[in-house]
Amino acid sequence: MSDIEDIEALRAEIRSFLENAEKPTGLRNYGPTPTDADVGPGRAWHKYLAEHDLVCLHWPVEYGGRDASVALQAVFADECARAGVPRQLGITAIDLAGPVLITFGTDAQKAQYLEPIRLGDDVWTQLFSEPGAGSDLAGVRTKAEKTAGGWLVNGQKVWSSAANSARYGLLLARTGPESHRGLSMFIVPMDAAGVTVRPLTQLDGESKFNEVFFDAVELTDDALIGEAGQGWTIAMVTLGRERLTLGSQAVSMFKLHEQMMQAARDRNLLDPVLSRSMTKLWSRMWLLRFTWQRAIEAGDTGSSAFSVLKLMTSETDRALGDMATEVLGTDACVDPGDDSDAAPLVHAMLVGRAQTILGGTSEIQRNILGERVLGLPK
Ligand SMILES: Cc1cc2nc3c(=O)[nH]c(=O)nc-3n(C[C@H](O)[C@H](O)[C@H](O)COP(=O)(O)OP(=O)(O)OC[C@H]3O[C@@H](n4cnc5c(N)ncnc54)[C@H](O)[C@@H]3O)c2cc1C
Structure with a gap:
């Protein structure tokens, strides 16, 4: 089988697993951070994934991870977004604290904190x-x-x-x-x-x-x-990881794009002009996704080049929210918590405002790129 066939077989397996999985009552795709009310269902879901060896994919095997290929991580994140479920209880424990403790922690700290993180016990x-x-x-x-x-x-x-x-x-x-x-x-x-x-x-x-x-x-x-x-060094490693994780969220945009297309079809708005803008955005999302995969496969996950991904992902996320607002017209005023077809898009549009701030603002990413990648003066 070719690599692509391998990945597609893996995708089919994960999709079927997620479709048939027992979802705890109240589970929703709450994004990287659970609210208080999400913690119960999010934890039960995380434990179910842990039982099936589907958490901490990027951790080394010796700490209970799978040292998984980027392709597997991307497919898993992609399929979770498609299935409308979170891929883990929250990002801070698994994607930030875990890798920091694995790199800088003492043996005692690793023994005390890593396993409860892996099992979803601790936020x-x-x-x-x-x-x-x-x-x-x-x-x-x-x-x-x-x-x-x-x-x-x-x-x-x-x-x-x-x-x-x-x-x-x-x-x-x-x-x-x-x-x-x-x-x-x-x-x-x-x-x-x-x-x-x-x-x-x-x-x-x-x-x-x-x-x-x-x-x-x-x-x-x-x-x-x-x-x-040593706090600054550790903070920079943490922020590097955060940028990497946020870059990976390009995958969850595909579902929103599909919802936006459907909303446009339902409202009879899909003329050639809107179709062209939507296609452009869709190609940007694919470019982001492949750039993210290529960057991680190159191995240097601490590289300043990840600022490009953080910058482009958050700005694309924002563009998606802005386009959704155009499609929805006055429906963009609905309560993001209601059950209309507009609600997930309104929610994404509001949350999209935060993407260019959290994990380092777009201006700061541009400074990093200018100074550390392009070598421009401060
Ligand atoms: C949803 C969300 C979740 C977050 N979660 C966490 C968390 O869990 N833990 C945590 O510690 N923090 C968290 N943050 C905070 C986030 O890291 C900060 O908001 C971010 O680093 C920007 O800092 P600030 O808000 O103080 O803005 P400021 O630093 O005050 O910046 C204000 C404006 O000035 C611009 N600016 C500042 N300095 C420069 C410069 N040198 N050159 C050009 N422009 C500049 C900025 O780009 C921005 O537009 C979160 C933020 C959001 C929105």
Whole structure:
């Protein structure tokens, strides 16, 4: 069989598995982050996938992963989007915290945290951004001061996705005065005394991200990941992985595109002009998908070139939302939570606003590309 036939056979197998899978009541495709209400069905679904060896596909085999080819990861993500199910409980634990712990964690940290992540027991949150430190992450002011047996944390984070349902947080905090070398990375139990989480409501009415306050939170020495002062390096690895994961979301756009085409057909709008714009967008999505596959297959997942994918994916996502708005006309005003054919598109259009901000804004990706890939002056 050729590679393509192999992949198509794999796709058919996964599609049939997902069609016949037992879906927990209340399961929906909630995207990378579950709301509080999604955690129950999302966890049950994750466990079902784990039983069938379909989680942590990119993790090394020794930690329960499958060291899977990019083709398998893409097909799985693609088929999950098609089936309208999430591919895992949430992205922070599996796609960010897991790889960080595998690379920088001690044996004890790996033993304690990786298996519960793999099994979907623990939701994690990423505690990087602050009111005065988003794009300029080196401006983090939340402080971790060394004490006799550990660290004392004071400060505030914001936009922390899933913090309201998380058991652990990946915390970037200031341990010294130097801008980059004064940062360290910690694991914070979210139920520790002094941690307060306040959910924020988004444009689509859901509440996925939060403000998090640290008021004299005590952490033990083994909460530190890597060494004191290594936080910036670890944060960059985490953000690199985040860009990579967000790039991979190109696959979930295909389903939305199909829904948009259907909405246009149902409204008798599919004239040559709209058809041409839709086809252009569709080809852009395929180009993105193949570029993502090629970039990962090249092996350097930390490459700044992933900024191209993050930039293009989020801007394409936005273009898709904008075109859906044109197709829907006044139906674009429906409640994104209702059960009309317009609702998933309205939801995607609203969420699409966030894509060019989260994981590093489009302007920051352009700066990275200009300076680190093209070698332009700062
Ligand atoms: C849906 C969503 C989920 C998120 N989840 C998390 C999470 O789980 N954990 C977490 O820590 N953070 C999270 N974030 C926060 C995200 O990482 C920040 O919003 C992002 O890094 C931008 O920071 P900021 O909001 O402080 O904007 P700012 O940095 O204040 O930027 C404001 C504007 O100025 C522009 N700008 C800033 N600096 C430059 C520059 N040097 N050159 C050119 N333009 C510039 C930006 O592009 C932007 O348009 C999330 C954000 C969103 C939208």
